[in-house]
Amino acid sequence: MKQDLTLTVNGVSYTRAVEPRVNLGDFLRHDLGLTGTHFGCEHGICGACTVLVDSATLRSCLMFAVQAQGCEVTTVEGLSDAQGPLHPIQQAFRDQHALQCGFCTPGMLLTVVELLGENPDPSEAEVRDAISGNICRCTGYQPIVDAALQAARTLKGGTR
């Protein structure tokens, strides 16, 4: 029995009929075609499917889509305009080679967005702690940490 769902994703309002058992990640990926949100484990550990719901990180594999009624959701596709420059955090990831296969990257980016929103000047240990719920098999994390620190400097300096 489908239910009506209205929510905002990356600034666009959508109304769709969804089955209650569909999780938010599947809804974003398959109903809205926003495939930048990836599933790595579907049990809430790896963090690849992290999105922002009302500005807070959330594992989209652990939330039903219908629970996002009236919420504002941000996915990786919402971080920067496809034709425009990268978001400063995306740019920092590029500068630091903070991704290889790219599968965990969307979740990492949104986790760093939340971190720098709450703590504009994190220490290295604070960054490592903030991304401790996101697993990356490729990079050894060091360039991701460096990217977060670089982005913090950029955002604080107001150069963008």
Next chain:
Amino acid sequence: MARQIGLSVARLEERALLRGQMKYLDDLELPGQLHVAFLRSEHAHARITRLDVTRARALPGVHAVITMEDMERALGRVRMPLSASPTKATAAITPYILSGTEVAFVGEAIAMAIADSRHIAEAAVDLMEIEYAPLPVIMSARDAVPDTAPRVRTEASSNVFNRMHVNYGDIDAAFADAPHVFQEDMLQHRGCGHPMETRGVIAEPRMDGTMNVWSSTQMPHDIHQGILEVLGLEDDALRVITPEVGGGFGPKYCAYPEELAVPAAARMLGRTLKWVEDRREHCLTAVQERDQFWSLEIAVEADGRIRGLRGSLIHDQGAYALKAVNLPYNSATAVPGPYMVPALDMRVIITFTNKVPASSVRGAGYPQAAFAMERLMDLVAQRLGLDRAEVRRRNLIPPEKMPYTKPLKARSGAPVTYDSGDYIASQKEALEAAGWDGFADRQLEARKQGRYIGIGLANAVKGTGRGPFESGTVRVNPSGQVSIFTGAAAMGQGIKTTLAQICAEQLGLTADKVTVICGDTVAAPLGLGGFASRQLVTAGNTVLLAATEVAQKAKKLASHMLEADIEDLELVDGKVRVKGSDVSVTLAELARVLRGSPGYAFPPGLDPSLQSDAKWQTEALTYSNTTHVAEVEVDVDLAQVKILRYIALQDVGVRVNPMIVEGQIRGGIAHGIGNALFEQMIYDDEGQPLTTTFADYLLPTAPELPRFETLYRDTPSPINPLGAKGVGEVGTIPVTAAIISAIEDALAPFDIRIQQTPVLPETLFHLISTARARGLPRP
């Protein structure tokens, strides 16, 4: 010619990856696609006594349920072909496409449900009624060896799949009058590969009788061959495509039952089918590198120089073999590593057990060899009262002996020849960076404060660039854009960018003007794929040759058009230019001329297309070498290990893209740290896997890892034109050995000897508690 090789060029696909625009397998939505879920064995070994899928078939939204009987009727076979390498193995060793009578590990696929959605397909699996009669279970490779042991599969005449004897030199003489002989038993386990993207397959039967298959794999050409064989398709009727791959690390090196079952079912139904593995399925069904039981003896001179090494290795293969079993051969032949070992005698036993099949995980048997050898080096140092680094230095192959041929054969039959590198200087440089010489004082100081810090080192070599070839075509298109078509497989490591750089340098371009098409059996009908740290060496040299030929052809045509001598021409900025002038012709114009015009002749001596097809071949491996030094602190009450510093020196030849190389090395080290401290696929005595979530199977996360201090020596490989050596697995090989050595050093007052990997906290806690019960450390 502007340099491109040696530059840290940003990855070609990075912007799209950062924006979430790249399409991985599960991102592909084909019209009318149906979804597949598998019924999997709940038992490690059992006979299936009843399977009733009536209720599953009746569920609304279910299109079909396919069992082994259905598969056998459609295909005339039930077993997987033995893919890839030719092998002499004749025994029935491959898995079943679907199992119908007996299952031999938890997770083995029995039936498949095909439905409108994954939800419905999974619900249909739950409605399948199955009953089992349990059979005896063999969980340890050692238990599998005796002839009296129950069989892992009732069809097998023996649990022992193969025995190998790797030997050279006079081993008896080496041990007969040796001043010292030391012995060590070790248990090694490496766990799962766990790329963040799991496996997945889409099969699309087309109206013209052909089929497209997408798979998240390191080996599209292998899968192509396997599907052709099983489905009986004509060679040109199948195209296998690899979309963006979210990591490989070994598990995607094999062709799996699902990669045949899904195309077969798609053909039976005439429908497009999609299956995406979930993480639990990955733990249950993707290949792992598991237990190896090592027992080694080393004979040394009074000064610690090695006389000989002998021992045995029992390798846990799991229930089946997906391809020829090379891992334990890698392990046994790699034991001598960077050292001079005059005599070697290794007996290898490969046994089946009731677990998921084993195959390569990043490092493919080499990390175990390094761990075994480096543990022995530490043992020799400890027993002879020598510095651990000094014992190694005395045994390392010195630079003046390069190239150094070991009396061993590589898989190609070619001798094992270490081609280049200065192992002694590598160790020295790494030790200096780590402050090895001053460490003993710091350690004493720390102990006075009740802190247990330790330092460890490990050396390793890794044979890279496994041949015999990789394909590559370089084409300048009439637009001026350059395309590379290769059988190399991109799996997130950055090989496309590296190949683009190699090509661009020959054509006077920048890498961003080059497009690389990988993982498509139509675009590159020949290819081997991604494994054994091979693609930079094999595909890189192929692309170098092809691009060089294209450059020569461009100059030849330009010399006609510009009326200039070839020697006076250069390739710059997408043009062929007369040196020192502004007379030039663009590559685009040259490509348009060589595209041909109806009826007009080509200039003399030129043939169609500004394109070249090369296949650089090799039988020999090129050897990267590496020295790692780890500094750790052990909390002896909580048995927690903190890595304080990690120094990794490697010689990986010419670094085409230093940024990508650094990324590979760091990722490799992180994987090795997982192997040393966290990663273990655990089963209970009945063969039930206990670590099937990321809450149970621990991968390293950011707080556990230190900053890595990397150093490079860039000794060009003398055996390929690029001077390249492989990188992908090099970072992983010595890590477990270095970390365990450091932990043991930290715990020296407890007199603890660590003979296994991983060392989970509970293991360490037990070792420390036992030592304390013996009154250690002494006040």
